[in-house]
Amino acid sequence: MTAPFSELPAAIQWLFGLQKYGIKFGLSSTLNLLARLGVDHTRGEYLHIAGTNGKGSVAAMLSAILTAAGYKAALFTSPHLVRLNERFRLQEQDIGDERLLDLINRVRQVMEEAEPPTFFECVTAMAFLYFLEEGARPIILETGMGGRLDATNIVSPLVTVITNIALDHQEFLGHSLKEVAAEKAGIIKPGAPLITGARQGRVLEIFRRRCQEAQVPMYVADRHFRVRGQPPGRFTYFGLEWELHDLTVNLSGRHQYANAALALAALEVLVSRGYEIPEQAVRRGLLQVRWPGRLERLAADPRILLDGAHNPAAAGILARTLKSLKKSGRIFLVLGIMADKDMAGILAKLAPLAHTVICTRPRYFRAAPPEELAARVAAVGVPTLTAESVPEAIRRARELAGPKDHIVITGSLFTVGEAKAYLEGREGEPA
Numbered sequence: 001m002t003a004p005f006s007e008l009p010a011a012i013q014w015l016f017g018l019q020k021y022g023i024k025f026g027l028s029s030t031l032n033l034l035a036r037l038g039v040d041h042t043r044g045e046y047l048h049i050a051g052t053n054g055k056g057s058v059a060a061m062l063s064a065i066l067t068a069a070g071y072k073a074a075l076f077t078s079p080h081l082v083r084l085n086e087r088f089r090l091q092e093q094d095i096g097d098e099r100l101l102d103l104i105n106r107v108r109q110v111m112e113e114a115e116p117p118t119f120f121e122c123v124t125a126m127a128f129l130y131f132l133e134e135g136a137r138p139i140i141l142e143t144g145m146g147g148r149l150d151a152t153n154i155v156s157p158l159v160t161v162i163t164n165i166a167l168d169h170q171e172f173l174g175h176s177l178k179e180v181a182a183e184k185a186g187i188i189k190p191g192a193p194l195i196t197g198a199r200q201g202r203v204l205e206i207f208r209r210r211c212q213e214a215q216v217p218m219y220v221a222d223r224h225f226r227v228r229g230q231p232p233g234r235f236t237y238f239g240l241e242w243e244l245h246d247l248t249v250n251l252s253g254r255h256q257y258a259n260a261a262l263a264l265a266a267l268e269v270l271v272s273r274g275y276e277i278p279e280q281a282v283r284r285g286l287l288q289v290r291w292p293g294r295l296e297r298l299a300a301d302p303r304i305l306l307d308g309a310h311n312p313a314a315a316g317i318l319a320r321t322l323k324s325l326k327k328s329g330r331i332f333l334v335l336g337i338m339a340d341k342d343m344a345g346i347l348a349k350l351a352p353l354a355h356t357v358i359c360t361r362p363r364y365f366r367a368a369p370p371e372e373l374a375a376r377v378a379a380v381g382v383p384t385l386t387a388e389s390v391p392e393a394i395r396r397a398r399e400l401a402g403p404k405d406h407i408v409i410t411g412s413l414f415t416v417g418e419a420k421a422y423l424e425g426r427e428g429e430p431a
Contacts (some may be wrong), residue, residue, distance in 0.1 A: 004105040008097050011104040012084055018119040019365075029117045030151045033125040036110035041128050045138040046155040047266060050147040050184045051163025053314045054197070054259045057251060057291050058163055059142045061263040065285030066138065067092045069277045074136035076127040076152070078120065078144050081293045081417035082426055087123060088130055092288075095130065103130055120144050124151040138270070148186020157192045159269040161262055164196075165203045166313035178202055185210040195265045197221040197258060219265055227261045229254060237261055240268045244279065249286045252295035255317050260286060293416040295321060298423060302329075302401040306420060308413035310338065312345030318410060322353040329404040330355035332397045335377075336390060336415035339368040346411065347376055354408075356383045356400060360393035362414040390418040 005011035034041055047062060049055045056077050066073035072091055080086040088095040095103075103126040111117060117125070124144075131139045138158065143150040147162075165181050181203040188194055188210045196218065198204055204220065211218040219225060225239045230246065235257040237244045242264065249260050267277050295318070298304040305325070309318040322331055333354040337343050351357055359374040361367035370386040377384040387393035390409075397407045409419045421427065 002109060004109070005101060008101045008104075011101050011108075014108070015084075015104055015122060016119065018117065018122055027149065027151065027154050029115060029121045030124050031154055032112075032115065033107065033110065033117055033121065034128055034154075036112075037106065037125065037129055039125075039129050039132060041132065041154060042156070044128070044132055044136070044155065046157040047138055047140045047159050047161065047270075048143070048152065048155060048157040048187050048189075048192070049141065049161040049163070050143040050150075050187050051161070051197070052166040052180070052311065053317070054163040054255070054262070055142050055161070057256060057259045057294060058161055058263045058266075059140050060251075060291040061249070061260055061286060061289050062140050062266060063089060064092060064289035065263065065267060065277065065282050066140075066275075068285040068288065069275075069281035071138065071275075072134070072136050074127075074131040074134070074139040075142075076124070076131070076140070077142045078123070079413055079417070081413065082421045082424075084123075088127055090131065090134055090136060092290075099130065118151075121151045138275075143187065146180075146183040146186070148183050150187075153187055156189050157187075158273050159266045160188055160192045160194045161266050162187070162194065162196045162198060162207065163259070163262060164313070165198050165200065166311060178206065181206045188214050188216065190214045190216060192216055193269050194218045195262055195269065197262050219269075221258065221261055221265075225261055225265045225268075227257045229257055235260070237264050239264055241271075242268055242279075244282065247283065247286055250289050251291055252297065253317065253321060293413060293420060296420075300407075300423070302398070302403055302405045302407055304407045304409065304423065306416045307408070307410045308416045309346065309350075309410050310341060310412045312342055312349060315346045315349035315410075318408075319349045319353060322350065322408065325406045325408075326353060329406055330401070332401045332405060332407050333357045334360060334390070334393045334397050334407060334409040334415075334419070335373060335411045336360045336362050336370075336393075337368050337373060337411040338364070338366040338414070339372075340366055341368075341412075343368060343373065343376055347373075347380060350410065351377050351380045351382045354382055355405075356385065358385045358387055358393045358396050360387040360390050360415070362390055362412065362418045364412075364414045367412070367414065390415060391422045394419060394422060 063075040075089040
């Protein structure tokens with residue numbers, strides 16, 4: 001039997017070593033791990049969330065509201081920003097180091113060398129093990145990528161949420177919206193109504209056919225439920241049954257109103273399944289929700305904004321904020337993007353709004369070289385610098401920016417995570 005790790009850093013180093021097995025789609029490895037651990041995942045009550053953008057924000061809102069309502073709500077998300085612990089949240093608290101070490105050791109003991117799991121399959125099994133042993137209810141699962149063959153797609157949820165559909169991870173999910181939608185639709189199951197914020201007719205038709213096959217209703221944003229913004233920073237939710245006025249959400253950006261609508265519609269389905277969610281819990285949860293690295297403002301001089309926009313759709317949302325920021329100062333963009341992303345699409349949204357772009361790369365094997373990014377930015381006609389590390393890029397930006405300017409760090413959650421660790425004086429872990 002393999003000797004267990006006695007210290008968490010060594011265990012985490014081993015766990016991230018599983019990334020050498022890359023990304024594998026399929027459910028058998030996760031199911032086999034859980035079987036060897038003696039975990040019956042069918043005991044749980046689940047909310048399953050997929051989508052191109054916004055799924056983490058929706059999941060975080062659900063966790064905050066359900067916790068405020070008195071439930072032992074669990075939340076599994078990816079990736080983390082600074083520490084692996086962030087991926088496993090129970091009643092709004094990240095898992096402790098001692099319990100995390102125990103989970104890694106237990107999963108490691110049952111692994112078979114002939115069938116080594118990927119990193120994501122391993123952490124998914126750890127999530128089920130942790131949450132089910134703790135008696136969590138409900139368990140909110142965010143897919144890692146896609147849906148149909150994602151390691152989380154072994155559950156029969158109470159409700160399914162697909163936030164939206166845009167092109168992303170094309171090498172894995174397909175090069176058309178229809179292909180991406182078909183992969184996401186793979187999480188639609190019998191017994192679980194679908195809540196979606198997708199708008200494209202061809203996408204909704206794919207979802208509609210899958211819902212008909214599963215014999216479940218489909219509720220579409222702006223048709224069956226909607227929100228209306230109210231200045232200053234408030235909104236009204238007109239739902240399946242609920243009508244809630246003067247709501248406030250503790251996440252920046254008007255797009256979070258639409259994410260809140262998806263979360264609230266999912267909660268309405270839970271109420272129809274026997275959950276009790278008072279209006280006060282909804283209001284308190286929205287006020288307390290935390291989801292770092294998404295339009296997150298840090299108290300600094302000059303001002304710093306972190307946002308993990310990693311595809312053109314997310315970059316477009318960030319661009320709306322940058323247009324507003326430009327009115328009060330110059331924008332210095334610290335940019336690190338994964339090489340397999342739509343770099344041209346992201347740059348087209350963000351680069352023209354910047355005074356200077358400082359191209360860098362996080363410590364992640366998929367990151368694009370700064371020189372490649374810089375050549376693309378220069379073609380847009382924006383002044384460009386390069387830095388070999390995220391901390392170096394931030395230092396360069398601080399040297400250039402004045403007290404009224406803005407430093408915006410974006411392009412990937414990996415970039416944002418490293419920046420956050422550096423700015424907060426913490427030791428970040430691999431992502």
